[in-house]
Amino acid sequence: MNDSPLLLSIAVLGGTGREGKGLAYRWAKVGYHVFIGSRSPDKAKAAAQELWKMLAGNALVEGLSNQEAAQKADIVVLTVPYAAHRETLESVKDLLKGKLLIDVTVPITPPKVTKVQMPPAGSAAQEAKQILGEGSEVAAAFQNISHEHLLQDQDVDCDVLVTGTSKDARNETLKLVSAAGLTGWDAGPIENSVILEGLTSVLININKQYGSTHAGIKITGVNKT
Amino acid sequence: MNDSPLLLSIAVLGGTGREGKGLAYRWAKVGYHVFIGSRSPDKAKAAAQELWKMLAGNALVEGLSNQEAAQKADIVVLTVPYAAHRETLESVKDLLKGKLLIDVTVPITPPKVTKVQMPPAGSAAQEAKQILGEGSEVAAAFQNISHEHLLQDQDVDCDVLVTGTSKDARNETLKLVSAAGLTGWDAGPIENSVILEGLTSVLININKQYGSTHAGIKITGVNKT
Numbered sequence: 001m002n003d004s005p006l007l008l009s010i011a012v013l014g015g016t017g018r019e020g021k022g023l024a025y026r027w028a029k030v031g032y033h034v035f036i037g038s039r040s041p042d043k044a045k046a047a048a049q050e051l052w053k054m055l056a057g058n059a060l061v062e063g064l065s066n067q068e069a070a071q072k073a074d075i076v077v078l079t080v081p082y083a084a085h086r087e088t089l090e091s092v093k094d095l096l097k098g099k100l101l102i103d104v105t106v107p108i109t110p111p112k113v114t115k116v117q118m119p120p121a122g123s124a125a126q127e128a129k130q131i132l133g134e135g136s137e138v139a140a141a142f143q144n145i146s147h148e149h150l151l152q153d154q155d156v157d158c159d160v161l162v163t164g165t166s167k168d169a170r171n172e173t174l175k176l177v178s179a180a181g182l183t184g185w186d187a188g189p190i191e192n193s194v195i196l197e198g199l200t201s202v203l204i205n206i207n208k209q210y211g212s213t214h215a216g217i218k219i220t221g222v223n224k225t
Numbered sequence: 226m227n228d229s230p231l232l233l234s235i236a237v238l239g240g241t242g243r244e245g246k247g248l249a250y251r252w253a254k255v256g257y258h259v260f261i262g263s264r265s266p267d268k269a270k271a272a273a274q275e276l277w278k279m280l281a282g283n284a285l286v287e288g289l290s291n292q293e294a295a296q297k298a299d300i301v302v303l304t305v306p307y308a309a310h311r312e313t314l315e316s317v318k319d320l321l322k323g324k325l326l327i328d329v330t331v332p333i334t335p336p337k338v339t340k341v342q343m344p345p346a347g348s349a350a351q352e353a354k355q356i357l358g359e360g361s362e363v364a365a366a367f368q369n370i371s372h373e374h375l376l377q378d379q380d381v382d383c384d385v386l387v388t389g390t391s392k393d394a395r396n397e398t399l400k401l402v403s404a405a406g407l408t409g410w411d412a413g414p415i416e417n418s419v420i421l422e423g424l425t426s427v428l429i430n431i432n433k434q435y436g437s438t439h440a441g442i443k444i445t446g447v448n449k450t
Contacts, residue, residue, distance in 0.1 A: 116417045146446070157445040161427060188430035192341050195423040202386060202420050205413035206447060214446035220382040221371075221439035222431060 009033035010176070011073030013066045013080060013088060016040075016047040019104060020079030022150025023142065025051050026180035028059040035062050037069030039088075044069070054151075070095040075172065078128070079104045079142075085124055089131045097135045102173050103128045103193075104142045106200045114205040116198040123193035129165060139164035139173040140193040141184070143200050146214045150180070158216025161187040161196045185219050234258040235401070236298030238291045238305060238313060241265075241272040244329060245304030247375025248367065250276050251405035253284040260287050262294030269294070279376075295320040300397065303353070304329045304367075310349055314356045322360045327398050328353045328418075329367045331425045339430040341423040350418035354390060364389035364398040365418040366409070368425050371439045375405070383441025386412040386421045410444050 012024045015036035028034045028051055036051075038044035044063030051061050070076050070092040076099055080088050085105050105124040107117065121127035125140035132138065141162045149156045160177045162184050164170040170186050177184030187196065203215040237249045240261035253259045253276055261276075263269035269288030276286050295301050295317040301324055305313050310330050330349040332342065346352035350365035357363065366387045374381045385402045387409050389395040395411050402409030412421065428440040 114413050116419055185431050186434045187427045188339050192423065192427055192430070194341055195420055195427050198417065198420040198423075202412045202417055203444075205417070206410050206444060209411045210447050210449060212447040216445040218443045218445050219428075219431060220441040220443050222435050222437040224435060 008075065009035065009073045011035040011037050011069035011076045013037040013069060013076060013078050013092065014084070015069075015077075015079060016043045017079055017081075018147035019142070019145070019150070020077070021047055021051065022145075022147045023077060023079065023104075023180060024061065025054065025151055027176065028052075028061045029055055030179050031060075032179065033060040035064050035069035035073050037064055037066035039066060041065045041068075067092055067095060070099075073099075075100050075102065075176070077102045077104060077176075081105075082107045082109060082124060085127070086131060089128055093132055096132055100137045100139060100169055100172055101128060101132065102139045102141055102176070104140075106143050106197050108201060114201055114208060116194075116201045118194055118198065122191060123197050125163065125190055125193035125197070129190060137165050137169040138190060139169045140190065140196050141173050141177060143196045144203060144216055145182070146216065149214070156182055156216075157214075157218070158182075159219050160184040161199075163187050163190050163192045163196060165190045183219075183224075233300065234260065234298045236260040236262050236294035236301045238262040238294060238301060238303050238317065239309070240294075240302075240304065241268045242304055242306075243372035244367070244370070244375070245302070246272055246276065247370075247372045248302060248304065248329075248405060249286065250279065250376055252401065253277075253286045254280055255404050256285075257404065258285040260289050260294035260298050262289055262291035264291060266290045266293075291317055292320060295324075298324075300325050300327065300401070302327045302329060302401075306330075307332045307334060307349060310352065311356060314353055318357055321357055325362045325364060325394055325397055326353060326357065327364045327366055327401070329365075331368050331422050333426060339426055339433060341419075341426045343419055343423065347416060348418035348422050350388065350415055350422070354415060362390050362394040363415060364394045365415065365421050366398050366402060368421045369428060369441055370407070371441065374439070381407055381441075382439075382443070383407075384443050385409040386424075388412050388415050388417045388421060390415045408444075408449075
């Protein structure tokens with residue numbers, strides 16, 4: 001991986017969804033080369049075109065199949081619904097060797113979205129690590145951000161907790177969190193992903209109880225230096 | 226249970242520890258009758274005496290054995306280290322019928338405190354429910370508060386997420402959160418306790434990574450009415 005944002009490239013698999021498109025927009029805006037991946041390359045191209053227009057043509061953003069996007073990019077971000085999690089990972093598994101996967105997936109299946117229910121692996125991110133096996137690093141991040149905020153150029157009042165299979169994986173992910181204009185925190189090993197993913201159910205619950213739509217979290221009591 | 230804070234009584238089992246003593250202090254200060262429970266009644270009496278002096282004698286606070294405290298109180302709060310969780314619950318199990326248990330326990334065992342490790346029941350609070358069986362309600366709360374702040378009369382910059390076996394259990398707990406001068410949130414069913422308890426490991430991890438000692442969380446994006 002390369003330290004220069006101008007040369008790094010990012011694939012956003014499932015990037016036609018609202019969360020993925022919002023992240024792709026933020027990274028393309030600051031100069032990353034972004035590949036939007038989808039099972040439907042046509043939909044991916046349409047989403048890429050939409051972002052390119054939003055950024056007045058000042059962006060490197062392409063729509064591709066999930067496989068092509070995973071192959072071309074330095075870092076791969078997964079933003080599919082949980083129902084498509086395993087299938088999508090299996091379809092790009094061999095293309096992710098030597099790469100970092102950032103898993104944004106929340107393992108909730110409607111209508112049961114207010115109760116934490118983790119897969120046998122412990123979390124979606126740990127499941128991803130099991131599927132990919134040795135040779136790929138996995139990080140988890142961005143589960144708690146409201147997608148509406150990402151496509152708007154406004155401050156997001158929600159921090160991003162980052163876990164990962166190594167300190168390098170977490171640091172690389174934290175760079176992309178900052179690049180997206182968000183505040184990130186190293187939340188420890190991949191086993192802690194259950195907290196990030198499960199917080200989504202807690203926040204949905206709070207939205208239901210208190211009539212809100214954008215409950216988020218902020219870390220307090222720490223001065224970042 | 227009684228709605229009048231003047232009549233309600235609270236047992237804090239393991240109340241000679243720093244977290245328990247801090248909570249006992251805050252509740253005694255606003256008029257709750259507080260029973261500090263300990264395996265050692267002498268230590269409980271000493272802790273009660275200490276709080277009574279801090280409150281200049283304007284407090285109803287007594288030191289007792291865990292069993293006596295559990296028997297006398299309307300609501301029972303458990304603040305023991307995880308190593309004493311099961312044993313303490315077994316010792317008061319029959320005394321908690323018809324009562325609410327608020328479990329503050331975090332299932333971490335030093336030195337592995339930065340990695341989430343839940344018991345087979347899913348969380349300490351779910352384990353408590355299994356041990357107590359039918360006839361007792363269980364809530365989980367206060368896992369993420371730094372104990373240093375509780376014994377001082379300063380604002381605590383950390384919210385309290387509350388889960389529980391029923392809406393009533395959560396509401397009763399949320400009243401005690403407010404009474405302690407803290408901001409609480411209904412975080413849903415008892416199955417979500419893993420998030421509250423596991424967040425402690427995430428916050429310890431953040432303290433380690435960023436050189437802080439009091440990392441906490443705040444819920445954002447919600448206007449409480």
